[in-house]
Each structure stands twice: as structure tokens, then as C-alpha cells.
Amino acid sequence: MTIREAGAALRSRQISCAELTERSLDQIAKLNPRLNAFITVTADAARAHARQLDRELASGTVRGPLHGIPIAHKDIFWTKGVRTTSGSKIYADFVPDSDAAAVAKLQAAGAVTIGKTGLHELAYGITSDNPHFGTIRNPRDPQHSPGGSSGGSGAAVAADMAFMATGTDTGGSIRIPAAFCGVTGLKPTYGLIDRSGVQPLGLSLDHVGPLARTVDDVRLAFEAMAAGAPRKPALARMEDIRIGLPENFYFNEVAPEVKAAIERAARRAEQLGARVTPVRVPDIETLNAVGLTILLAEASAVHEAHLARRADFGADVLALLDQGRLVPATDYVNAQRLRKRFLIEFHSLFRNIDCLFTPAVPITAPRIGQTEVTLEGRVYNVRMVITRFARAFNVLGFPALAMPCGRSREGLPIGLQIAARPHEEDLLLMLGEALEEPVI
Amino acid sequence: MSVRFLPSSARSGQYVSLAGLKPDIPPEQLERIQPLVDQLLTLLRRQALTLAPDADSALIYKPEPEEQP
Numbered sequence: 056m057t058i059r060e061a062g063a064a065l066r067s068r069q070i071s072c073a074e075l076t077e078r079s080l081d082q083i084a085k086l087n088p089r090l091n092a093f094i095t096v097t098a099d100a101a102r103a104h105a106r107q108l109d110r111e112l113a114s115g116t117v118r119g120p121l122h123g124i125p126i127a128h129k130d131i132f133w134t135k136g137v138r139t140t141s142g143s144k145i146y147a148d149f150v151p152d153s154d155a156a157a158v159a160k161l162q163a164a165g166a167v168t169i170g171k172t173g174l175h176e177l178a179y180g181i182t183s184d185n186p187h188f189g190t191i192r193n194p195r196d197p198q199h200s201p202g203g204s205s206g207g208s209g210a211a212v213a214a215d216m217a218f219m220a221t222g223t224d225t226g227g228s229i230r231i232p233a234a235f236c237g238v239t240g241l242k243p244t245y246g247l248i249d250r251s252g253v254q255p256l257g258l259s260l261d262h263v264g265p266l267a268r269t270v271d272d273v274r275l276a277f278e279a280m281a282a283g284a285p286r287k288p289a290l291a292r293m294e295d296i297r298i299g300l301p302e303n304f305y306f307n308e309v310a311p312e313v314k315a316a317i318e319r320a321a322r323r324a325e326q327l328g329a330r331v332t333p334v335r336v337p338d339i340e341t342l343n344a345v346g347l348t349i350l351l352a353e354a355s356a357v358h359e360a361h362l363a364r365r366a367d368f369g370a371d372v373l374a375l376l377d378q379g380r381l382v383p384a385t386d387y388v389n390a391q392r393l394r395k396r397f398l399i400e401f402h403s404l405f406r407n408i409d410c411l412f413t414p415a416v417p418i419t420a421p422r423i424g425q426t427e428v429t430l431e432g433r434v435y436n437v438r439m440v441i442t443r444f445a446r447a448f449n450v451l452g453f454p455a456l457a458m459p460c461g462r463s464r465e466g467l468p469i470g471l472q473i474a475a476r477p478h479e480e481d482l483l484l485m486l487g488e489a490l491e492e493p494v495i
Numbered sequence: 496m497s498v499r500f501l502p503s504s505a506r507s508g509q510y511v512s513l514a515g516l517k518p519d520i521p522p523e524q525l526e527r528i529q530p531l532v533d534q535l536l537t538l539l540r541r542q543a544l545t546l547a548p549d550a551d552s553a554l555i556y557k558p559e560p561e562e563q564p
Binding site: 340341344345347348351373374377378380381383386390391392393396447 | 538
């Protein structure tokens with residue numbers, strides 16, 4: 056069921072907010088022991104809130120399309136009176152005294168919070184294999200990773216535990232789990248959704264956005280989260296849209312099935328009237344190095360106060376935090392200067408196109424614990440491969456949508472990434488809806 | 496090409512933090528991560544050499560869309 060369908064059922068009294076919430080809680084009770092998507096389930100608070108929303112409906116008050124819709128928050132968003140662990144031992148007992156701005160907006164829109172989803176420790180990684188709160192599993196195949204860092208949000212949505220879930224994306228952390236779990240995730244323009252009350256990681260790279268099962272669900276959640284933010288209307292017709300299909304980088308060292316699926320999506324867009332143009336993108340390898348340098352330095356600065364507690368960090372996160380301490384200030388500053396130069400280059404590229412089509416991730420979800428992958432005859436580190444296509448749009452601040460576009464022979468979802476100029480989320484959502492396949 | 500950025504004391508695993516404010520990175524950890532940082536910064540520095548002195552003075556990042564909506 057989509058958010059729009061559930062909303063219609065609620066307003067026509069075919070179902071109550073309390074019943075809809077109960078369905079989600081039942082699904083969590085049934086599947087969470089296997090998937091570990093949630094760190095905290097706020098069942099009592101959710102039931103009380105749902106009853107209140109039922110009373111509002113009975114009195115004729117409809118807050119909007121999210122009224123009575125059960126949702127979840129990545130456990131890095133502050134929730135008043137509910138512990139917010141950030142997937143970390145350091146924050147395991149932290150109970151905020153206020154809600155994150157995005158949480159407050161979704162609550163004001165009538166969404167019912169059913170719990171807090173698991174994540175890669177401190178959102179600093181892409182496996183969601185968390186040493187403190189356990190391994191999160193992919194609902195499409197529990198032997199595989201859901202991706203990360205918003206792995207619990209991706210899994211919760213894919214397993215029908217929640218209609219949508221919030222996520223954060225510093226180097227792909229919304230788009231990677233969306234791609235691996237076969238759901239849709241939107242990383243909006245940098246700064247578009249208020250990040251206050253969200254535990255930071257990379258101060259100039261962090262983005263907040265929604266994950267949901269359909270593009271329209273993502274749209275409805277995004278509109279609530281970004282209420283009042285500047286937006287640019289989408290081009291009205293497919294015929295007006297110019298899609299850039301990269302000739303370089305984005306189709307190198309990619310699993311053949313992934314490559315074929317993205318090319319099919321581009322052909323489908325062409326059949327719908329869009330113009331598909333081959334383009335050469337700037338040096339993404341260097342742009343990724345720029346982004347990683349900035350991230351290493353910023354994340355270590357953010358967490359410096361706790362670095363004396365070495366035993367309280369997982370080995371992979373500690374290694375990254377230690378790496379950040381080895382980045383000289385001069386290199387951080389020059390990375391920011393290079394970032395500006397890339398921004399100019401990308402704006403120049405986007406004078407000739409409206410969006411880029413790329414794979415969201417070069418591969419489908421790896422098995423849990425898998426460390427290497429072979430592409431075009433060469434062996435690569437899985438973690439490096441997974442963030443390869445996502446990070447650039449964090450560095451640039453451009454919005455990017457990840458959505459399902461087929462499955463591999465193994466039955467694992469393949470993710471398409473569509474990126475556009477700042478503030479053109481509506482274009483991404485319009486294109487996404489046009490290309491969307493039936494919910495898997 | 497391997498580029499080393501830390502003082503020799505760090506390379507030998509004897510890195511001492513300022514006034515004890517930061518914990519030392521254990522030598523075995525330093526040995527593991529230093530090549531990764533070197534590799535990253537080597538790529539970055541090659542590009543940084545091409546920056547003009549007046550390339551941009553803005554260090555606080557904003558995406559700065561060409562056209563405001």
C-alpha cells in the first residue's frame with residue numbers, strides 16, 4: 056500500500072490510524088528479530104499518537120497526506136524523550152530534550168513515529184554491520200547487506216514495517232540502502248532540509264532526506280520535510296528533458312547487469328520523449344578524493360572529544376577517525392578550493408543537460424561480511440566500490456534520487472541514480488515517477 | 496609515489512599529541528592507515544598544484560546554484 060492509498064483509506068474510515076499503526080508494529084514484531092532494522096520501537100507512544108490522530112480525523116481535521124501514516128526515524132535524528140544512539144556506544148544512553156527539525160515537521164504533518172532505525176555506527180560506513188547494535192539484514196535476501204549508513208531505514212521500508220523512514224546521506228547513505236533494498240531514496244540539495252537536531256558527521260557534506268517504497272511516497276515525505284524551502288518547478292514535459300548518459304567513469308568497473316539496467320532505463324526515458332545525450336563528466340576520481348579528504352577531516356573534528364574512548368568505537372570507524380587526524384589543515388583547505396572548481400565544471404556540464412543517469416552503486420548488495428568484489432577481472436575493496444558513484448553529489452550539493460530499476464539474476468535490486476542541478480528535486484521526482492516499475 | 500606528511504616521530508610510531516589532549520594513535524594502527532592517507536593526499540595534492548592563487552577565497556561550502564529558484 057502506498058502513502059496516498061493509505062491516506063485515502065484513513066480519510067474514508069476504511070481503516071483507522073490506530074489500526075494502521077498496529078499493522079506496522081505487527082510487521083516489526085514479526086520481522087525485526089531477523090532483520091534488526093530497529094534499535095528502538097516506540098509502540099506505546101505510537102499507539103497514543105495514532106489514537107489522537109483518529110480523534111482529529113473524527114472531528115474533521117486532516118493535517119495532510121501523512122496524517123496517520125506510520126514512519127520511522129534513523130537513530131541519528133533527535134527525538135524528544137526517546138534515546139538517540141547514533142548507532143554508537145558513546146551515545147547509547149543519550150536522550151534528547153527536543154526533536155530534530157525534520158522530525159518535528161513530519162510530526163506536524165501527522166506522521167506517527169513507530170521507532171528508531173539502526174545504522175552504521177555514527178553513520179560512518181556503508182555496511183550497517185554495527186558492532187554495538189548488531190548486523191542489519193537486507194529484506195530482499197537476509198544473507199546480504201542492506202547498505203548504509205541508513206541501512207535500518209532502507210530495510211524497514213522495504214520490509215513494509217514503515218511507509219517511509221528518514222535518512223542522512225554524507226557519501227551515499229540514503230542512496231546506497233535505497234539501491235540495495237529496492238526502495239527509493241532522495242538526497243536533496245545541500246541545506247534544503249533543516250539538519251538541526253541531527254548528529255553531524257561531515258559538516259559540509261551531510262544531507263537529510265526520505266526513503267520510501269515509491270517515488271510518490273518519497274515526494275510526499277520530502278514535501279513535509281522541506282516545507283517552506285525554495286524549490287524550482289519541474290519542466291512540464293518529458294520532451295523538454297535532456298538526460299546526460301556518461302561516457303566515462305560511471306560505466307567503468309560496473310557489474311554488467313547493473314550497466315544493462317541503467318541503459319534500459321535511459322532507453323525507456325527516450326521512448327517517453329526525453330532526449331538522451333552522451334556526455335563526458337569531469338574527473339570523478341579526483342572529486343571523490345576531494346570529498347573523502349573533507350569527510351575525514353570534518354568527521355574527526357566532530358568526534359574529537361570522544362577519541363580518548365578508543366575501545367568504545369568499532370574498528371572500521373576508529374580507523375577512519377584516526378585517518379582524519381592525519382589530514383593536514385592545508386589539504387583540507389585545498390580540498391575545499393578544488394570543490395569550488397568542480398562545482399563550476401559541473402554547472403558548465405549541466406548547461407547542456409538537465410540531469411545525469413548513472414548507476415547508484417556499481418554492484419548489487421554484497422553478502423554480509425563480504426570484503427572484495429571482482430569487476431572486469433580486477434579485485435576491488437567492496438567499501439570503496441559502493442561509494443564510488445554517490446559521493447560526488449555530496450561534494451557538489453546537487454540533489455540525487457536513487458530508485459529501483461530491475462533486479463539481478465540473483466533477484467537483488469539494482470539502483471538507478473538521477474542527479475540534477477540544485478533545487479531541481481521536482482524534476483528528479485517527475486522523471487522517477489515516469490520510469491518507476493511496479494513496487495517490488 | 497609515496498608521500499609522507501607527518502614528522503619522522505609519527506612515522507616511527509612515536510607520535511605525541513599536543514599536551515596530551517588527544518590520545519596517541521597506536522603504532523600498529525598508524526602503520527595500517529598511513530599508506531591510505533598518503534595515497535589519498537597524493538592524488539589531492541597533485542590537483543591542488545593546479546589551483547590558481549586566486550581560484551576562490553570562499554571556504555565555507557555552499558552549493559551556490561546558478562539560478563535561484
